[in-house]
Amino acid sequence: MDQKIINLYDEYTHSQLSRKDFIRKLALLTGSTALAMTVLPLLENNYAKAVTVNEELLNMEMVSYPGVDGEMKAFLARPKNKTNLGTVLVIHENRGLNPHIIEVTKRVAAEGFITMGVDALSAFGGTPEDEDKGRELIGQLHAGNTLQNYLNGLSYLRTRKDGNGKTGCVGFCWGGAMANRLSVNDPYLLASVAYYGTQPAIDEVPRIKSSVMLHYGGLDERINAGIPAYETALKANHIDYQLYIYKDVNHAFNNDTSPTRYNEAAAKLAWQRTIDLFKKKLG
Template identity: 55%
Template sequence: MDQRIINLFDEYTHKPLKRDEFLRRLAVLTGGMATALSMLPKLELNYSNADTTSEYQDKIITERVTYPGKDCTMKGYLARPNSKGKFGTVVVIHENRGLNPHIEDVTRRAALAGFLALAPDALAPQGGTPSNEEEARGLFGKIDNAQNLQNFILAFDYLKSRPESNGKAGCIGFCWGGAMANQLAVHVPDLKAAVPFYGRQPDAADVPKIKAFVQLHYGEMDERVNAGIPAYEAALKAAGIKYELFIYKGAQHAFHNDTAPTRYNEEAAKLAWGRAMELFRKTLS
């Protein structure tokens, strides 16, 4: 697909670009509105591809949970191995569409890998993630950033209170959630590992606060996010932070999201996921 179309869709999903303006510009790129409309299914998320774990349901236990947030009650989706013992804990952080079927599936994948995994819903203070993506997108603009950060920090307190937790915690986030994973690395001193996928980088001045091992995953074609890599890596090196940085050749923003037809990159996604789980096994056991 024309890279200009993918870049336009990225702009639409991450900036205040209204749908009618997005469609108008898409029509210009594709040669007409009819072609633009026919292309939407190739660009927008398809949740029919969201369930990759159903055949393993006997190996994990899932539940809807709540926990105390900052002046609110937080909602989340929790998955854990269906076995006795204590497990390393992982906070899974969704993209800027909220806690949707894809992220629930990713949470189950983390449980299958042997972790107690929780995906908080950042939109819980607004009543929770709606099924309509456009509505969810609008709600993200209403998030109180300070409250939101505290709500995710408090997720670790909740996980530590679970009898299945071994007390060691990491986080993994995607896009909007990748940026949050970076912020949690800055603001949670006892975090063992942070794994941001194509997420906005923290301010260089905050990097010395990081105590976690940071594993960074980027798509080669993701120019918008990748612009912040040099300053982040320089700050990590200067502060002596343990980190790994991977850039996947030919991969787009959201390359791990298998419900994003034109951006999903199976090879890069599987390699990155394997690297993330291996890091968690080393740091959270």
């Protein structure tokens, strides 16, 4: 697919561009509204395509813990009949705790961790089915309160009796940016993995205590613009980090429900690196 179309979709999902204006611009790129509507299903998420894990091996439940403005809702998965496990906080993209991120939470759990996918939109009653509405609500979140809600989530995981008190996090897109913020703001975090997330403020990098792993798509110019300064600061402050840029791969390359941006080879490699880090730091 034309990279200009993929870039337009990226703009749409990460800005206040309305759906009407997005379709209009898509029609200009494809040549007609009819062609735009043909291309649209190839761009939007299709949750039926998500790879599934063997749920019979997992215990799964909805849990809650105290947030700044009320209870935070979360999906929790863990291997059956196992205790003293490392814990991982999963942070969703900018549309909320959707079926894809719930599936990712299960995948991490299947690797041997207590894993919790938090719904950042709990204060609004939870993630809506309408993804555009979810994106709109994400933009209304209070940044400081949202950060604290995720910090509270890490604290909750550390108190679980079936866990070993060791915590890590992994986030995607909006969640990747939050993973970077958690690494800055939680001195007890042991491993932070950010997929194509914006970088933290450079003057905050010296506060990082966790190991950091960063995954970027080579074609993701918007996010990648912040890499050089971030890496320089990581090196200067002797932070334990790993940074990977996957050549000719788009933003959201891990999302297997997004057919035009998903890259199987890059996703599998990044995933194995992520799980290896968690096993090393949280076991």
